[in-house]
Amino acid sequence: MLWGCAWCASIESSMSEVTRGKVSAGLARRRRKERLFRLCGMLATTVGIVFLVVFFADLIGKGSSAFRQTFLRLEISFDTAVIAPQGSIDLQYADFDLLARNALRDLFPDVSGRNPLRELNRLLSVGAGYQLRDMLQQDPGLLGSVQSVWLPASSSVDMLRKGNIDASIDAALRPISDAQLAWVAALQRDGRLELRWNRAFFSNGDSREPELAGIRGALMGSFYMLLVTLALALPIGVAAAIYLEEFAPRNRWSDLIEVNINNLAAVPSIVFGLLGLAVFINWATLPRSAPLVGGLVLALLTLPVIIIASRAAIKSVPPSIRDAALGLGASRMQVVFHHVMPLSLPGMLTGAIIGMSRALGESAPLLMIGMVAFIVDVPGGFSDPATALPVQIYLWADSPERAFAERTSAAIMVLLGFLMLMNLAAVVLRKRMEQKW
Amino acid sequence: MANKSTALATFTCGLILAALCGTAGAQSARDHIYIVGSSTVYPFSTVVAERFGRGSDFKTPKVESTGTGGGLKLFCDGVGVDYPDIANASRAIKASELASCAANGVDDVIEVKIGYDGIVLANSQRAPSMALSRLEIFLALAKQIPGEGVHELVDNPHRLWSDINPALPATRIEVLGPPPTSGTRDAFVELAMEGGCSAIAWIKELKNTDEARYRSICHSIREDGAYVEAGENDNLIVQKLDANLSAMGIFGFSFLDQNAELVRGAAVDGIVPSFDAIADGSYPVARPLYFYVKKTHVDVIPGLRGFLREFSSERAWGDDGYLSERGLIPMPAEERALVAATVRDLVPMDVASN
Numbered sequence: 039m040l041w042g043c044a045w046c047a048s049i050e051s052s053m054s055e056v057t058r059g060k061v062s063a064g065l066a067r068r069r070r071k072e073r074l075f076r077l078c079g080m081l082a083t084t085v086g087i088v089f090l091v092v093f094f095a096d097l098i099g100k101g102s103s104a105f106r107q108t109f110l111r112l113e114i115s116f117d118t119a120v121i122a123p124q125g126s127i128d129l130q131y132a133d134f135d136l137l138a139r140n141a142l143r144d145l146f147p148d149v150s151g152r153n154p155l156r157e158l159n160r161l162l163s164v165g166a167g168y169q170l171r172d173m174l175q176q177d178p179g180l181l182g183s184v185q186s187v188w189l190p191a192s193s194s195v196d197m198l199r200k201g202n203i204d205a206s207i208d209a210a211l212r213p214i215s216d217a218q219l220a221w222v223a224a225l226q227r228d229g230r231l232e233l234r235w236n237r238a239f240f241s242n243g244d245s246r247e248p249e250l251a252g253i254r255g256a257l258m259g260s261f262y263m264l265l266v267t268l269a270l271a272l273p274i275g276v277a278a279a280i281y282l283e284e285f286a287p288r289n290r291w292s293d294l295i296e297v298n299i300n301n302l303a304a305v306p307s308i309v310f311g312l313l314g315l316a317v318f319i320n321w322a323t324l325p326r327s328a329p330l331v332g333g334l335v336l337a338l339l340t341l342p343v344i345i346i347a348s349r350a351a352i353k354s355v356p357p358s359i360r361d362a363a364l365g366l367g368a369s370r371m372q373v374v375f376h377h378v379m380p381l382s383l384p385g386m387l388t389g390a391i392i393g394m395s396r397a398l399g400e401s402a403p404l405l406m407i408g409m410v411a412f413i414v415d416v417p418g419g420f421s422d423p424a425t426a427l428p429v430q431i432y433l434w435a436d437s438p439e440r441a442f443a444e445r446t447s448a449a450i451m452v453l454l455g456f457l458m459l460m461n462l463a464a465v466v467l468r469k470r471m472e473q474k475w
Numbered sequence: 476m477a478n479k480s481t482a483l484a485t486f487t488c489g490l491i492l493a494a495l496c497g498t499a500g501a502q503s504a505r506d507h508i509y510i511v512g513s514s515t516v517y518p519f520s521t522v523v524a525e526r527f528g529r530g531s532d533f534k535t536p537k538v539e540s541t542g543t544g545g546g547l548k549l550f551c552d553g554v555g556v557d558y559p560d561i562a563n564a565s566r567a568i569k570a571s572e573l574a575s576c577a578a579n580g581v582d583d584v585i586e587v588k589i590g591y592d593g594i595v596l597a598n599s600q601r602a603p604s605m606a607l608s609r610l611e612i613f614l615a616l617a618k619q620i621p622g623e624g625v626h627e628l629v630d631n632p633h634r635l636w637s638d639i640n641p642a643l644p645a646t647r648i649e650v651l652g653p654p655p656t657s658g659t660r661d662a663f664v665e666l667a668m669e670g671g672c673s674a675i676a677w678i679k680e681l682k683n684t685d686e687a688r689y690r691s692i693c694h695s696i697r698e699d700g701a702y703v704e705a706g707e708n709d710n711l712i713v714q715k716l717d718a719n720l721s722a723m724g725i726f727g728f729s730f731l732d733q734n735a736e737l738v739r740g741a742a743v744d745g746i747v748p749s750f751d752a753i754a755d756g757s758y759p760v761a762r763p764l765y766f767y768v769k770k771t772h773v774d775v776i777p778g779l780r781g782f783l784r785e786f787s788s789e790r791a792w793g794d795d796g797y798l799s800e801r802g803l804i805p806m807p808a809e810e811r812a813l814v815a816a817t818v819r820d821l822v823p824m825d826v827a828s829n
Binding site: 168203204207210211212213245246247323325326327408410411412413414415423433435436437438439440443 | 507509514517518520521522524525528529534535537538539540557600708709710729730732733734735736801802
């Protein structure tokens with residue numbers, strides 16, 4: 039026994055020697071593997087960040103110039119003889135363009151002939167006349183006075199000022215003539231040509247003139263749509279989640295429903311658009327291009343997301359809370375509304391916000407229900423024709439005019455800004471309302 | 476809590492009901508013009524719509540870009556405020572479409588030709604300029620071309636432009652163009668490819684004997700990578716041409732017009748694509764553009780008559796009109812006068828003659 043034990047100890051010590059040797063031999067390899075794995079992870083993260091940085095840099099580099107716009111300062115004389123020849127003014131038909139053109143011509147009195155004058159007039163945007171009309175509409179007292187007004191320049195002047203047109207190439211190839219180049223240089227020398235804050239971008243609807251195009255119409259369309267989506271998807275989604283988690287019996291049917299909900303969350307969005315076209319427009323004869331229909335379709339799209347998130351939130355409420363409430367004599371409904379719902383609300387709201395931000399970025403289903411359209415008037419309600427932000431981006435990206443390129447990037451920046459705000463709100467909500475057990 | 480939730484639910488339901496009711500009311504009398512159709516006509520239609528909307532008391536018309544075929548289908552679905560008033564088209568309406576229109580009660584369609592559009596084959600300004608014939612275009616892009624034997628077809632063997640004609644540069648054939656769903660692609664195939672294809676005598680014969688085979692030979696574009704489907708976005712094609720000097724691209728003339736310092740159109744059959752060459756009909760790859768309007772909708776939809784007048788006015792589609800600045804090639808003055816008279820008197824198409 040004794041010798042056996044000594045033998046045993048010697049074996050043991052030699053074994054541990056062997057094991058230790060094996061372990062220490064493998065240790066370097068294991069550490070190498072570990073380092074390699076971490077490196078791979080870091081590399082993956084870096085690649086992701088690099089892509090993101092390149093994307094943002096490209097976007098901001100291209101789009102930030104759209105927030106500023108070239109304006110011309112002109113001495114506009116609201117001449118009664120031009121805009122009110124009969125003594126009274128007819129805002130609809132008065133020739134406000136002529137006021138701007140006359141002011142421009144006064145600066146370059148030696149320009150004559152039909153074609154040179156046309157070229158001179160093209161320095162100004164088509165919107166100049168409309169701006170003067172709006173000014174007079176707001177303050178009729180301006181009639182007969184002379185005002186110094188900043189008027190929008192045409193998009194080719196704007197592109198030149200922003201350096202997007204190379205003035206050194208052959209005149210036939212660039213969209214601006216030699217004479218126009220000289221006029222722009224003269225205006226700039228006199229301090230009459232300036233890059234100013236582009237308010238029109240935020241206050242106007244769509245336009246085919248890049249310098250007049252804005253995202254207000256698309257923003258309002260997205261806003262009305264999300265309102266409908268939220269009003270439908272949140273109550274229905276939460277109600278469905280509560281029923282499925284708290285009341286529904288567990289059987290084959292509830293399993294089937296669960297599988298279907300998970301499936302719906304993965305269905306391509308264009309399918310919801312087709313469904314919306316068939317049901318809401320063709321069968322229920324709701325109007326095409328209306329935010330109401332868009333909201334209905336997006337509600338279908340976000341419902342599964344909200345149901346899944348809400349169910350997860352309800353599941354995470356400990357059963358002991360329910361048992362305690364039931365033990366004190368609360369009814370099942372009281373348990374749900376007094377205890378389970380308040381505790382799972384942050385999770386539900388997070389799900390709703392993530393669903394909403396997905397809905398905000400959708401454009402494919404809107405194609406089917408006629409929201410990919412040219413709409414100038416800013417929508418004022420749920421049934422007015424409207425587009426949405428992603429749709430506006432698509433439409434501008436497809437326009438031949440060069441100045442739309444920077445507006446496309448600027449609109450993407452605005453969309454990303456809203457998405458970031460919404461996702462930030464989801465994070466803050468979760469952090470502030472989260473319960474720890 | 477329970478009471479609050481019930482109240483919230485009631486409020487929500489009420490809101491939705493109210494929205495639905497408001498909608499039903501709005502729909503029974505539409506106050507804006509509703510236009511659908513071709514993405515090629517879209518840039519012109521929208522400019523007129525915007526000018527009309529800003530310059531009048533009426534709302535700005537809504538213009539949906541659905542493609543010619545999709546637009547005419549919507550247009551022909553019926554008469555009434557739920558259906559479009561105008562369909563834009565980058566080709567003339569087909570007899571089958573007119574028949575389906577008539578079957579749905581749309582039997583007073585007015586056809587309005589608005590001008591011409593050219594399709595260009597372009598490459599970067601920094602690359603050497605190209606001059607091609609329609610036959611060379613067909614030989615470069617067709618899926619199958621005539622081989623050595625009599626009436627024999629072989630898979631297109633051409634890799635380099637110089638394989639077709641030694642006078643052409645020895646660069647790889649790489650053409651970026653629109654996908655089959657596009658009207659520009661249809662027109663390119665019909666005008667350029669078929670034009671070149673029918674220069675081969677025995678294939679031209681086929682048109683009378685075996686039209687299906689004729690179409691499949693002339694209209695099939697190769698799928699071995701020489702023709703790259705670059706999506707419907709013509710801007711993207713222009714950008715890719717600027718980056719890839721050996722590639723050529725297919726797109727509408729208006730994009731060439733707006734990007735003249737980046738890309739250059741290839742001469743086809745010796746004619747360089749230009750405003751004048753398309754207007755006088757000498758540039759071979761050009762097509763007329765149309766829109767179709769329902770006579771019964773005029774004077775029912777507010778502003779429709781005014782919109783028609785604006786579109787057919789000289790300041791819009793005339794030689795110096797604002798549409799020509801956007802790249803629409805105007806019709807000759809006499810033809811404009813003729814079409815304008817049709818619009819003024821609202822003369823519908825003669826269905827029997829189609």
